[in-house]
Amino acid sequence: xxxxxxxxxxxxxxxxxxxxxxxxxxxxxxxxxxxxxxxxxxxxxxxxxxxxxxxxxxxxxxxxxxxxxxxxxxxxxxxxxxxxxxxxxxxxxxxxxxxxxxxxxxxxxxxxxxxxxxxxxxxxxxxxxxxxxxxxxxxxxxxxxxxxxxxxxxxxxxxxxxxxxxxxxxxxxxxxxxxxxxxxxxxxxxxxxxxxxxxxxxxxxxxxxxxxxxxxxxxxxxxxxxxxxxxxxxxxxxxxxxxxxxxxxxxxxxxx
Numbered sequence: 001x002x003x004x005x006x007x008x009x010x011x012x013x014x015x016x017x018x019x020x021x022x023x024x025x026x027x028x029x030x031x032x033x034x035x036x037x038x039x040x041x042x043x044x045x046x047x048x049x050x051x052x053x054x055x056x057x058x059x060x061x062x063x064x065x066x067x068x069x070x071x072x073x074x075x076x077x078x079x080x081x082x083x084x085x086x087x088x089x090x091x092x093x094x095x096x097x098x099x100x101x102x103x104x105x106x107x108x109x110x111x112x113x114x115x116x117x118x119x120x121x122x123x124x125x126x127x128x129x130x131x132x133x134x135x136x137x138x139x140x141x142x143x144x145x146x147x148x149x150x151x152x153x154x155x156x157x158x159x160x161x162x163x164x165x166x167x168x169x170x171x172x173x174x175x176x177x178x179x180x181x182x183x184x185x186x187x188x189x190x191x192x193x194x195x196x197x198x199x200x201x202x203x204x205x206x207x208x209x210x211x212x213x214x215x216x217x218x219x220x221x222x223x224x225x226x227x228x229x230x231x232x233x234x235x236x237x238x239x240x241x242x243x244x245x246x247x248x249x250x251x252x253x254x255x256x
């Protein structure tokens with residue numbers, strides 16, 4: 001342990017998790033969450049409580065390939081040792097991919113400049129088997145051309161209020177959706193969205209809207225009315241299990 005009074009180090013953790021058996025990121029009473037499991041593991045190793053702050057609060061059932069979190073610790077333990085120790089005690093559905101130090105003013109959420117989410121749809125007549133916990137099953141044939149038309153209308157800086165669920169207040173509902181792509185191959189449809197930030201349920205509602213367009217329930221032009229606040233229809237929220245936090249960009253973190 002570091003001597004008493006030593007200044008804490010800010011550590012940055014890059015995490016991957018299979019979200020099926022987590023009730024989201026944020027610690028909740030009597031619930032298994034990513035934050036709670038990670039904080040408990042750090043306390044077990046370091047012998048004192050540690051608060052971990054994530055880049056975003058993924059929902060129950062949502063996965064992550066590269067979630068980022070930070071914590072201030074008072075310990076002289078080498079990072080390589082701490083990294084090995086964490087992965088030794090964490091459950092098999094949560095993994096620390098990397099661990100490094102950063103300046104004390106680094107913040108996993110507020111220092112982020114851009115995020116990418118991926119939404120995966122199994123679009124075949126029969127349901128998925130081996131990857132069923134990470135895919136949303138849609139048996140109806142989808143019109144990819146119309147879905148891409150709708151996606152083009154969503155790109156750019158807009159007020160995404162229609163894609164924001166109540167429950168998490170936001171100072172502003174304006175976001176810049178810099179990229180929204182759809183890729184289809186062998187019965188799989190992958191939607192990838194990149195933005196300077198995402199509202200609560202925003203990606204799942206974008207996916208829900210595109211699915212309605214793909215099924216022929218809505219026309220692509222509905223996007224214009226939704227973004228202009230002229231449509232009282234709320235885009236459906238697609239299931240959580242198809243969603244994965246894929247990447248987060250930051251200004252370059254100084255290694256120590």
